[in-house]
Amino acid sequence: MKEKKISSYPVRSNWASQLGDKCERSLVFHRTHWREKQKHNTTLQFIFDEGHIQERAVKSDLMECGFEVFESERALDMDKYQIGGRIDGKIIGPDKIKYPVEIKSCSPYVFDKLGSFNQFQYWEAIEFASKTFPHLLRYPAQMQLYLLDSEENTGIVIFKNKTNGLLKIFYVDLDYEYTEIILKKAERINKCVHLFKGLSEEEQKKKENIDKIFPAQISDRDHCKGCGYNHICLPDIDWGSPLKMEDDPEFESKIDNWFKRKMENADFKKLDEDIREKCKSRENVVLGKYHITGKEDARGAWRKKIEVIK
Numbered sequence: 001m002k003e004k005k006i007s008s009y010p011v012r013s014n015w016a017s018q019l020g021d022k023c024e025r026s027l028v029f030h031r032t033h034w035r036e037k038q039k040h041n042t043t044l045q046f047i048f049d050e051g052h053i054q055e056r057a058v059k060s061d062l063m064e065c066g067f068e069v070f071e072s073e074r075a076l077d078m079d080k081y082q083i084g085g086r087i088d089g090k091i092i093g094p095d096k097i098k099y100p101v102e103i104k105s106c107s108p109y110v111f112d113k114l115g116s117f118n119q120f121q122y123w124e125a126i127e128f129a130s131k132t133f134p135h136l137l138r139y140p141a142q143m144q145l146y147l148l149d150s151e152e153n154t155g156i157v158i159f160k161n162k163t164n165g166l167l168k169i170f171y172v173d174l175d176y177e178y179t180e181i182i183l184k185k186a187e188r189i190n191k192c193v194h195l196f197k198g199l200s201e202e203e204q205k206k207k208e209n210i211d212k213i214f215p216a217q218i219s220d221r222d223h224c225k226g227c228g229y230n231h232i233c234l235p236d237i238d239w240g241s242p243l244k245m246e247d248d249p250e251f252e253s254k255i256d257n258w259f260k261r262k263m264e265n266a267d268f269k270k271l272d273e274d275i276r277e278k279c280k281s282r283e284n285v286v287l288g289k290y291h292i293t294g295k296e297d298a299r300g301a302w303r304k305k306i307e308v309i310k
Helices: 024-032 042-064 108-114 122-129 134-150 176-197 207-213 221-225 249-263 269-279
Strands: 068-070 089-092 098-106 154-161 167-173 244-246 284-287 290-296 302-308
Touching: 024 176, 042 068, 042 098, 042 154, 098 108, 098 134, 108 122, 108 154, 122 134, 122 167, 134 154, 134 167, 134 176, 176 207, 249 269, 249 284, 249 302, 269 302
Parallel strands: 098 154, 244 284
Antiparallel strands: 068 089, 089 098, 154 167, 284 290, 290 302
C-alpha cells in the first residue's frame, strides 16, 4: 500500500520547505537529478502520511476553538525566484488579524526540546532543538517565504506532539534580512540549474562538470548519510569503520551470559562493566551472532550497542 505512494515526480522549482537546508548542492541536485534520487522507505512514508492526518486534525481543532481557517494549500506566487510550495493555510482569530499558519507534527522528543521556550522565542527554540534534530533548520525559511508571499508581518507555527496531542504555538515575525539570504540562495540555485541544463546529455553525466557548476560539497557525515543524492554527489566523507569479523569465543560467551542475565533482570553490573570495557574501540564488529557497534560521546564515554543478528 505505502510502496505505491513512493514515487519520483518532476521538480520544476525550489521547494520552500527545503530552501533552509544547509547543503545548497543537494538543492541543485533536487532540481536536476530528481529521477535519480534514492527513494525513501515505507517507514518514512508512514511518517509523511501521519503528518497529513495530524495537520487536518489541528485545523479541525482550530475551527472548534472559533478560528476561521482559509486558503488551505494555496500555492505560492514566487515565480521570479522559481520558488514553489503550498501554505498550510491562514487563520483569523478573535483579534481579526490574518496569520499564515504552518503545522508540524513531531515526536515527543522534538516537542520536549521546544517546550522550554515561550511563544515568541521561535528562532531560539529552533536553534536549540536543531542541535539534536538538524532537519528543523529547514522550518524558519519556509515560514519566512510564506510571510513574504502573503504580505503578512506575523505568522504562526504550530507543533503537535504525535503521542499525546499537545500543541506548542510560536509567533514568527517577518525577517527581511534572513528572507533576502534565502532569496539569494534561490537565485544561485537557479543559475546552476540553467548552466547545467545548457549542457548536452553526455556532458551532464561527467562528474567534473557537476563539480564545476554545482555548489561545493559540505563535509557533514550525518547530513550526507541521509541525503538521497549521496550516490551521485560522492562526498569525501569517512562513513565510519568498515565491518570487521572477529573470532573470540570467550568474549562471545560473556555476551551470551550478559544477555541471559539482562533478560532475567539479574544483577549483572560487574559483567556489564566487563563487556563495556571490551567493547571499547569496537566501532563496527560482527562476533558470532552479535553485531557490536559503538562510538565516543561528547563527554568521552564509550557508547556500545549489541544486537543479535537475525
